[in-house]
Amino acid sequence: MSQIALHHISKHFKDITALDDVSFTIQNGEFFVLLGPTGAGKTTTLRVIAGLERQSEGDILFDGQSMNGVPPAERDIAFVFQQYSLYPTMSVYDNLAFPLRSPMRRTPEIEIKPRVEKAAELLRIQHLLERKTARLSGGEMQRVSIGRAIVRNPRIFLMDEPLSNLDAKLRESLRVELKHIQKTQTSTTLFVTHDQIEALTMADRIGVLREGKLIQVGTPTDIYDRPATTFVAQLVGTPRINLHKAFRENGTLHVQESTVQLPAPSGSLPAEFMLGIRPEDVLIAPDGALSGEVVLVEPLGVETVIHLRAGAQTFICVVSGISHYRLGDQVRFDVIRERLHYFDSNGQRLAL
Amino acid sequence: MTALTQAAPTQAKQRAQRRHMSDGALVRLFIFPTLIILILWNVFPLFYSLYLSFTRYSVIANRAPEWIGFSNYTAILSRPTFWQSFATTGVYALLSVGLQTVLGFSLAMLLRQKFKGSGFITTLTLIPMMLSPVVVGMFWKLIYNPSYGIFNFLLNPTNPRLATDMLANPVSAMLAVVIVDVWMWTPFVMLLCLSGLNAIPDYLYEAAAIDRASAWFQFRRITLPQVAPLLLIAVLFRTIEAIKAFDLMMGLTGGGPGKSTETVSIALYRLAFSGQFNTGQASALAYIVLIIIICISNVYIRYLNKLRGE
CATH class of the missing domain: 3.40.50.300 (P-loop containing nucleotide triphosphate hydrolases)
Structure with missing residues (x-):
């Protein structure tokens, strides 16, 4: 060898x-x-x-x-x-x-x-x-x-x-x-x-x-x-990462054409960038800060892939096992902020 | 006027009927003419000649065929001249098919490498195959001509007349016919081998190269087995054709000198038409040739199936 x-x-x-x-x-x-x-x-x-x-x-x-x-x-x-x-x-x-x-x-x-x-x-x-x-x-x-x-x-x-x-x-x-x-x-x-x-x-x-x-x-x-x-x-990763255009305004991140808003991280971010969220980092929670509507449910047995629409954008999230969510359900969700991915307009990762 | 106006609707009706012809009727309409011709020209003569082979009969004698059982067969098989013609056919088939196989396969190996103009050269080499055997026989006769033919000139450029007259000597006449057949049909073997060679995937050779296989191994274990089925088909076709060989000899030597190039087919032709018109015996001989060809083909096909089965 x-x-x-x-x-x-x-x-x-x-x-x-x-x-x-x-x-x-x-x-x-x-x-x-x-x-x-x-x-x-x-x-x-x-x-x-x-x-x-x-x-x-x-x-x-x-x-x-x-x-x-x-x-x-x-x-x-x-x-x-x-x-x-x-x-x-x-x-x-x-x-x-x-x-x-x-x-x-x-x-x-x-x-x-x-x-x-x-x-x-x-x-x-x-x-x-x-x-x-x-x-x-x-x-x-x-x-x-x-x-x-x-x-x-x-x-x-x-x-x-x-x-x-x-x-x-x-x-x-x-x-x-x-x-x-x-x-x-x-x-x-x-x-x-x-x-x-x-x-x-x-x-x-x-x-x-x-x-x-x-x-x-x-x-x-x-x-x-x-x-x-x-x-x-x-x-890498199935289901695919949620990747959306986003912009920064007054200390808040806005996902374009969406109701999703997050507090901006410390560190320098350009005004416009791409925001990546892995599906497993989107958590459905009754007291979540964000809200969306269930538009598609894909039960895979081990896990269920749920498509949430917030504004004009769709976010994919994964819950384990078979879920009880139905089409049209209004749900609240959160994202794990420490695990967000930021990319510049050329697609290069931004280190924060 | 009234007749015309009456005729028009019936014609239209007929046309409509034709348009509604059933699929079965349409199929029959297409098949029957061919079937009738096939029966008249192929199936009927096949069985009629089988019947004639058991009779004493001549087409020019105004006498009905007379049943004589296997006498025609025993007569042929006990006559040394026919054994001679079988032997001649065998030698001819062995030599020409053998040479064609070796040369055709070697040529295919050469033309397998793509180079500038290789497509053009491949097409060029196929030309002899496309000519009529009688024409080929005629012009090779000119090529072999001892006084002005190019063949003897090439053998002995200073004094062509001293070289052998290829068609006059029994041994060289056989050789001459074999050369022409090889010239004409090597491209056929080459073409089949080439298509076999081109179908061998490169990765087999790459795997062998990485496994440190020798060139001989690559040939013996990859090239040959992959080409073998197609090569065998080419050999089968050529063998059948060689056993039936007729037109080339007729054009070149007419079976001579003596009986040195008289193959079974020429013997058959002489028996059936030139002078003798012994239709009964000729039919028997034709059936003997047919049986030989079927036997040889079966051996080949068995072997081919064995190759494919593995």
Whole structure:
């Protein structure tokens, strides 16, 4: 396992800039998740680290050693593709054993067997070992692809949305398994996803990518509690953060076109800004200072999402369990003032 | 006038009826002409020739077919010249299909890499396939001509006349026919292989590269299995065509010199038409060829299904 560093990586495809000056470091044993929407450059980052793509500018360092121009085979990495890239004519066992049998590695067969069996056990595919890969289900195929990565001890695991082609149930269980495997093996992992839940649940640290630029790097708590921009604030968290234009007047915050007014925080705020309130920070309370009308109720079982209209703006709040609120109910609510997020007109977080 | 005014409504009525024709009637209307032609030209001759293969009959003799059981079949299978023509067909099929497969696949591997003008070159290579075999036979005859053909000139630029007359020598005549068939049909194999190659996803090769697989492994375990079904279909088609080969030989050698390029089809043609008009035996021979083709196709198809099943 290694420490992987990217220094000012840029990648251009003809006139498209896929990556723009991206720098970050993945510590030894860390589970690092790159999060971003489609086309943000996540996969390109992975491919550049793997050596499948050559960066236009910048350096890739594995343990401080430059990897520029080193072919993928010599980087000692393991890659799990979004599509299940299995060798079609071989059995599951042979697929798993393949990276070990490579002429450049030449592991003795006696050593291969226990390693394949251990990987199969971790992924619960022991019963499939003799099967041909064409006869596997999608979930089984992806397990085998992950297995092919974990049979050996590469410097880094690169995973390109390995769970996105699976159905919801399977995704959830494999997510838990992956995190468990990563923690027990303390393997350095770079995991790419567009799914914020995967990022928040699995990552030690998250890097948020947008249009080829790395916007924020931090622990899931950092990302969730101190999003650097409105983009990050909206990317993580379901239901989404309430984000409204607001202005300051005589020591009071007014949400535009709304009845919501709050005392202004100490600290310098511009006259106009964006106000972000996480849904769980909106509390329905009989003696709340604010009032609104229930316009939509979404019961999810564990919690209920309630849309409150105050003036022309709608605020989303979450209450636990099934709620008894009905459409048209007038309710009073409060917001947790210490947990408000302020952004300037460019969407940058304002530190108070 | 009155007749006209009376005719108009009935016509309108007919038209209305036609417009309300049921779907079934419409289907029959479209299918029947084709069906009738198919029965007259294909189905009937198929069964009639099967019947004729068990009779003594000649189309030019004014005599009804006479039932003689399997005599035609035993007569053919006990005559060495027919075994000779089967052997010739076998050698021809083996050589030309083998060469086409190797060359077609290699060409496809080359053209798989996209380069400037690769599309244009692919189209160019397909041209021989689009020509009529008889025309191809005719102009290759000119190419092979020992006095002014370019082939012998290329073999021996200083004195073309010293090079072998390709079509005059039994061994080289077979070779000459094979060369022409390979020239004509390699593009077909190439085209099918190319479409197979293009369908192989890149990530398989990328995964193999990361797993440190050798080039041979990538070819053996990724390229070949993925192309195999299409390659096999190309080989099947070419084998069937090679066993039926007729027009190319007719155009080039006429089966000669001697009987060195006389394939089963040419033997069949001689038996059925040129001089002998032995319709009964010719039908029997045609059925023997049909059975051979069906057997070979079945072997291929079994293998293909086995490939796909895995």
